[in-house]
Each structure stands twice: as C-alpha cells, then as structure tokens.
Amino acid sequence: MAKEGADMTEETEFMIDKNVGKGLENVESSGNAKEMRAVILAGFGGLNKLKVTKKAMPEPQDGEVKIRVKACGLNFLDLMVRQGTVDNPPKPPLVPGFECSGIVESLGESTKGFEIGDRVMAFVNYNAWAEVVCTPVDFVYKMPDEMTFAEAAAFSLNFVAAYMMLFEVASLREGMSVLVHSAGGGVGQAVAQLCSTVPNVTVFGIASCFKHAAIRDSVTHLFDRNVDYIQEVKKICPEGVDVVLDCLCGENTGKGLSLLKPLGTYILYGASNMVTGETKSFFSFAKSWWQVEKVNPIKLYEENKVIAGFSLLNLLFKQGRCSLVKSVMDKLLCLYEQKKIKPVVDSLWALEEVKEAMQRIHDRGNIGKLILDVEKSPTPLMASDSTETSEAGEEEEEPEGDNDSKERMPFIH
Structure with missing residues (x-):
C-alpha cells in the first residue's frame, strides 16, 4: 500500500505540473472553469433524480484542502438525502456524499499540516461524490500507508x-x-x-x-x-x-x-x-x-x-466538535495499525452505477460498506443510461421502475 501511495503521489504531481503548464487546455471556453465528473441530485425523489455530469471544479479557500478523490462512502443517510427526509437539506441541484478518500492536490491559504501528494480521508458537508472536493483542514486525516482508498472511505464515518x-x-x-x-x-x-x-x-x-x-x-x-x-x-x-x-x-x-x-x-x-x-x-x-x-x-x-x-x-x-472527533480518529488509527479493527467493504461501484448501489443499500443487501470508486469504469450498460445529460447537466426523466429489468453486478471486494 505504501507503493500505492508513492505511485499516486507521482501521478498527482505530474497532473499538477501539467495543469500549471497547460492550464488553458483544461479551461472551458464558456465559463473559464476546469471540469470534473460529479453525481448530481437534480431534485428530491427517486433514483431517476441522480445523474453523473460535468461541473466546475472547486478550488480551496482559506484553511481548506483540495482532494483528488479516489473513493467515496455510501450510507443509508444518502438515501434519506435523496428523498428529502433529512432536516434542512441544501436546495437541489446538489452533490451528495459526506466522506471520501484521495490525494491532496493543493492547499488553501494558511492551510497547514498537509502536503501535496498526501493520502487522506475526509468528512465533507455534502459534495463528496465527485472527482475533486474541497473541505476544511479540520475534517481531513492522513491515511496509514497500508490502508487502501476503499478502506479509508469505509473507515471515517x-x-x-x-x-x-x-x-x-x-x-x-x-x-x-x-x-x-x-x-x-x-x-x-x-x-x-x-x-x-x-x-x-x-x-x-x-x-x-x-x-x-x-x-x-x-x-x-x-x-x-x-x-x-x-x-x-x-x-x-x-x-x-x-x-x-x-x-x-x-x-x-x-x-x-x-x-x-x-x-x-x-x-x-x-x-x-x-x-x-x-x-x-x-x-x-x-x-x-x-x-x-x-x-x-x-x-x-x-x-x-x-x-x-x-x-x-x-x-x-453544526456543533463544532472537530477536536473531539480528531482525538477519536487518532485512537481508531492506532487500533487499525495494531490490526484490531479493519473496515469491511461490501462492494465497489463506478460513479455511474450510483443508482444500483443505492438500491443495494435500500434492499439491505450489503454486508459492510458500499464504496463509489471514482476510477472504476462502469459497465457498457451503465454508460448508456446513467451518464446522458444536457450541457447544463439537466437530466431527462425516466420511469421509476426502469432499473428493475436491468441486471447490475458490483465488483465485490
């Protein structure tokens, strides 16, 4: 896993150098913003409200860490967010997700404790289901060398x-x-x-x-x-x-x-x-x-x-207990390094397979955590019905029961 971290660091540094040298190639002519893939919840309701599309990539503000996401956690709470049954959700369209793991790509002003290339896991106040997230440094934790990105996304929450x-x-x-x-x-x-x-x-x-x-x-x-x-x-x-x-x-x-x-x-x-x-x-x-x-x-x-x-x-x-959570995370990472605990990963899904992953949770079919693997390629069947969007990222309505007749198989970890 340490080798994985080294490889990922080199990949990130190369990507950053490329962006610096050829930034104009990655800029949208209409909005002058770099793009990324993200899961968008267009409105509260059924699975057809979810769609993968392109949106502007965020940049870190003062005290934030920008993370190139490798894996995201999927929880039953995310089903409640999709249906709009949580208290005071953001107004859609929104990017769901509260936890992720990945590589530090850049740091905001006065952000300390991390370096570009660090392997990290993080809590995010929505917006986790995307290729890039920015979150305050207080919500970010370094991963042990032997921990995989999927394990890290299954660990924090x-x-x-x-x-x-x-x-x-x-x-x-x-x-x-x-x-x-x-x-x-x-x-x-x-x-x-x-x-x-x-x-x-x-x-x-x-x-x-x-x-x-x-x-x-x-x-x-x-x-x-x-x-x-x-x-x-x-x-x-x-x-x-x-x-x-x-x-x-x-x-x-x-x-x-x-x-x-x-x-x-x-x-x-x-x-x-x-x-x-x-x-x-x-x-x-x-x-x-x-x-x-x-x-x-x-x-x-x-x-x-x-x-x-x-x-x-x-x-x-909402209650600002980051320091308490940090102390708990330190204890948990010690237990992990002592091999006393280890996250259980049920299955890995591409971003484009988020509907099917959510259905697996709804059916309570999982043993352990479901993970959205940002780098995993969807099956050809997924590519035709989950990623079609307009340039504005607006989805076309599809029948609620459309997915029932389609076989979906996750990558079982």
Whole structure:
C-alpha cells in the first residue's frame, strides 16, 4: 500500500505540473472553469433524480484542502438525502456524499499540516461524490500507508460514529452487553469490532437472515430481524442489556427501551424505517413516527434508564466538535495499525452505477460498506443510461421502475 501511495503521489504531481503548464487546455471556453465528473441530485425523489455530469471544479479557500478523490462512502443517510427526509437539506441541484478518500492536490491559504501528494480521508458537508472536493483542514486525516482508498472511505464515518456511541455516550466497559441493529452494515460491523477490543463484552446482533452466515463470527449472538428478538435476548440476559444502538427507529424504539437494564443506555443514531420505498411517502413517515414509543421522563427516572441521540455529522458541521472527533480518529488509527479493527467493504461501484448501489443499500443487501470508486469504469450498460445529460447537466426523466429489468453486478471486494 505504501507503493500505492508513492505511485499516486507521482501521478498527482505530474497532473499538477501539467495543469500549471497547460492550464488553458483544461479551461472551458464558456465559463473559464476546469471540469470534473460529479453525481448530481437534480431534485428530491427517486433514483431517476441522480445523474453523473460535468461541473466546475472547486478550488480551496482559506484553511481548506483540495482532494483528488479516489473513493467515496455510501450510507443509508444518502438515501434519506435523496428523498428529502433529512432536516434542512441544501436546495437541489446538489452533490451528495459526506466522506471520501484521495490525494491532496493543493492547499488553501494558511492551510497547514498537509502536503501535496498526501493520502487522506475526509468528512465533507455534502459534495463528496465527485472527482475533486474541497473541505476544511479540520475534517481531513492522513491515511496509514497500508490502508487502501476503499478502506479509508469505509473507515471515517462508520468507525468514528461507532466509537463515540460506545465509549463517549454509553461508556462501554468490561463485561457489558450491547445490542446493535443492522449488524451486517458498515456501522454494525464497526460496533462489533470495537466491542471485541474490550474484554468480555457480549454483542447481540440483529440482521436479515441471509446475512447470518457471513457475520456470525463477528457477534456473540445473532438474531433474525423478522423474529421476536426481545424474547430471545431475554432468554440469555433476563435482566436486559447495557447498551442498545438503534438506527431503525419506529417500533424498535419501544422494544429497545424495554430491553435496557437499570442504568442502561439506548442510543438512536438513524431512522432507516422512514425509508420504505424509492420515493418519500408521507404515510410511511407517519406510520414510523406513531410507532415510536412516547418517552415518559418520569418512567425513565423510575426505571433508571438513559435515552440518547447521536449524529456525527451534526457534531462536526453544526456543533463544532472537530477536536473531539480528531482525538477519536487518532485512537481508531492506532487500533487499525495494531490490526484490531479493519473496515469491511461490501462492494465497489463506478460513479455511474450510483443508482444500483443505492438500491443495494435500500434492499439491505450489503454486508459492510458500499464504496463509489471514482476510477472504476462502469459497465457498457451503465454508460448508456446513467451518464446522458444536457450541457447544463439537466437530466431527462425516466420511469421509476426502469432499473428493475436491468441486471447490475458490483465488483465485490
């Protein structure tokens, strides 16, 4: 992997020299802007709202790092962004994505701590699904030499979120028990690995039955999400569990609270049950909302239970806790270098295959993280139906069910 970093550095330096010497060749005559490929969300709705097109390349501002992107992370949150079910999303058209990895291409004024050619991973407040991103230096971290770009794009959001929920919010200690939903996903696998770094922690994983064979060894006890897991867990731990990590919401909120033992902590960090179809459904949203247990503070007081919420992106981009996240990242990179944790990559997809990658997440077919590989070439089938755009980047509407009849196969990592 160190060799990969060296090769990538030479490639980047050559590219920069070429741009300096022949900058006019890369300039659009109409807008005088260098171009890049990016995934554009034209409006909130179904998969047909996504299109890969060309747009002006950003340049770093004061305190920012410009990154030539190699890989981007794809999360269930991105489905919610596409549907417009997140709180206060930017007005479309927009470039989705919150995490990426790549090579430092240039630095803004007064940006310190990085050099051109550094291999990095970064958080981005939208705009990650593109060939180039610019983000404040506080959100950028150097990659270990042995870490691949795909691993780095799968590392930052999942492992930082999992670590902070377990150790900062729930104060995980030896001998405790943790129940995690979506145990086969990126965060679920990160939770399982981090729990294994603490002695005698019991992990109850909830996942779709078809994932059990692949993830059985990562948890202590594994249950089908479609069965009555409450009774199964209570057979093993009659007093309940210490920590519940819930990314589903809806009816699972009440179930999670009922499983907590005294002084236990329930943490809500997502609401994937709100997404039931390709487009936003008010009925589904309302149903999930009314299924949420109405929390009575007096009952919490009487039962000695803790209920908490966690959003890493809000912590970073709205609440300014970059230094805390940096300290967590340092600890995680130490664990990675000690080979105690390793991100699980489900599959690699070209930017032009973003619709199919999103469908895989929606179907909950992934084990680990889905990655958009910026340098991966799409299949010929992709090239004909995912990249056609006008010069302005406007998409043509296509039937919502158009993709159902087409076979798409990811590159399984």
